[in-house]
Amino acid sequence: MVLPDLPSDLLLPPLPPIADPHLARLAVTHSSAHQLPRRPTSLEFEADEKVEDYEKLEHVGDSMLGSVVTGLLHDLFPLLRPGPATMLKSHLVSNNTLRQLCVRYRITDHIIAAPVQLLTIKSQEKPVASIFEAYIAAVFYDFLTSDVPGAYTVDNMEAPPILHPLRPLQLRTRGHAFDYIDAWLRPLFTPIARWALDQMTADAKVVVQAGEPSSDHSVVGALSLVNSWALKETGKLPEYPTLSATGPPWAVECVVVDKNGVHVRADAIRETKGAAKNVAAWKVARQLGLEVQA
Template identity: 30%
Template sequence: MSNAGHPEARAALAAALPSLAAGLPPAPVVADPTYLTHSSAHGATHWKFEAPVEHPVQDYERLEHVGDALLGAEVTLMVHEAYPQLVVGVRSLVKSSLVENELLALLSSAYGLPDQIRTAWAQSFSLRANPSVRACVFEAYLAAVYEEHGHAVMSAFVREVFKPLLPVAVEAMREVYVPPSAPVAVPYGGLVRNPVSALYEWTQRGARRSLSWGAPEGIGPPHCRTWSIQLCVKDGGESVYHEGVADTVKAAKHLAAMLACAEMDILF
């Protein structure tokens, strides 16, 4: 499936998979190698509507189409069963992150499928290294498991593979939609000092000190938008970056400034 997931969930899944790989379930054995065959191995044959009965299936394209649907349905059910309170928009992002090409390509590699892909000799290296091809082969494999072993075996395998990955995606999205509450300015010396003001005061006490803010970025639907902003603090030749995430731009800026103050022991 094309990449439609959320970047935070995508990154969290990619980071988590290496440590989870040792616990992946064994792959059911599939006798028919069609799921490993790329169309370049035999030359693509195109039909206007349907292939003749006597024309055998020679590559994974049709299996990948079925596997994509089977995987999407199974993961959707897993999200619904494990997290029934998630709103629909977040459910869609979690599901998309779990079934997009980037993660499926990594799973395909974890099961050693890319090295087995059958292609035209001249294209073997580039196709086996292509994340989209790797993902397609994984989906085709699921369809092959379904055809040879039935839905129950396919379903059990998918659920074992994705059970530890599902909470990773959900918690990554939780951090985006439910960020920590932005801190408020605290009393200091009988006054309330804003960390943004404290930072600007700090820049005045050094010849090569400066602050710069990135453009705020909105994440999520309009009715539940989260804002992030990046702060660059320069002191001489050194630059340090801090990011604030909150439900308003002002609160995100406040949080980024507070993080910078905390790191540099600036009282506010």
């Protein structure tokens, strides 16, 4: 499923400022700003080569956000099974969600890029989401490099709700820095997590009423079951034509012709062709009276 846009009345905790001007600039600088040759897969680097865009920070921020959200979901929903929890996490850290947060925090107002590309970059989901991840990492490193990190420089009413007493710079650890970003990200993602889970629950009820499986996990084995049945009963495999010209999402049909020439068919729409194929086979299995052992 694809979540709708975040609720318009979602209250965001204040965005922690970044006191280090270099980090603040780096977090919002697109590679086009410097027009440097790109070598994204190269293992070579020059000793004096400087990273002048957000991509390294994005790489770090992505992992940090994933850790915060995973822990948050475990605390909020201790009875939620790993499969649904993973799906919920994927919604929270998706490019779509992060893009919306970046825009609502107006971080996009500060993006630095080549003038001719700036408007295009601001309108694209992936770079805007990446900048939000880079900002998370910049907040983390700001705690470790600035005498007074950004959130401690503003009025307490505007700061994240839980801030530990500030230790001297030389006594701060990465664990302290993680607590620092956690104090911002947990209040931010808690209402989003509850809203997203409500959306997932409502969607699950709809798909069950529409003859869809309760979860894609429940269709595991359907494809093999239907293929085996078709080979045994008709001597040939089912057909799985793709109904959509482009994707994702992809629409795939499963078609089985029995001994009497009767066509048994069903289609499904999923984010990948493989997943759509599995669900379509599950629907055909139900029509044929075959029981899928999940």
